[in-house]
Amino acid sequence: MAPSFYDLLGIDTRASNEQIKTAYRQRAKELHPDLNPGANAADHARFADVTEAYQVLSDTARRTQYDAARSATPSGPRAATGGSGR
Numbered sequence: 001m002a003p004s005f006y007d008l009l010g011i012d013t014r015a016s017n018e019q020i021k022t023a024y025r026q027r028a029k030e031l032h033p034d035l036n037p038g039a040n041a042a043d044h045a046r047f048a049d050v051t052e053a054y055q056v057l058s059d060t061a062r063r064t065q066y067d068a069a070r071s072a073t074p075s076g077p078r079a080a081t082g083g084s085g086r
Helices: 005-009 017-031 041-057 060-072 077-081
Strands: none
Touching: 005 017, 005 041, 017 041, 041 060
16 A cells, blocks of 8 residues: 555654755755756655645645545545545
């Protein structure tokens, strides 16, 4: 199973919007292809996953939907929210 969006950003499920933004900026800086010219395809995929996590968790409605799917869907929350499932 893929890591949760919370795990991708390294935050707790109770994180505030400010904590989500700070975590995303830190992870994006570490993984952004323009800032890491030696990055490989796996690094690009991780950057895309982190960006998707931020897009979902920073939107209150999408975060609520994600959290509900996460607790109710055995196949994982990304399947229920239309995520990429990487």
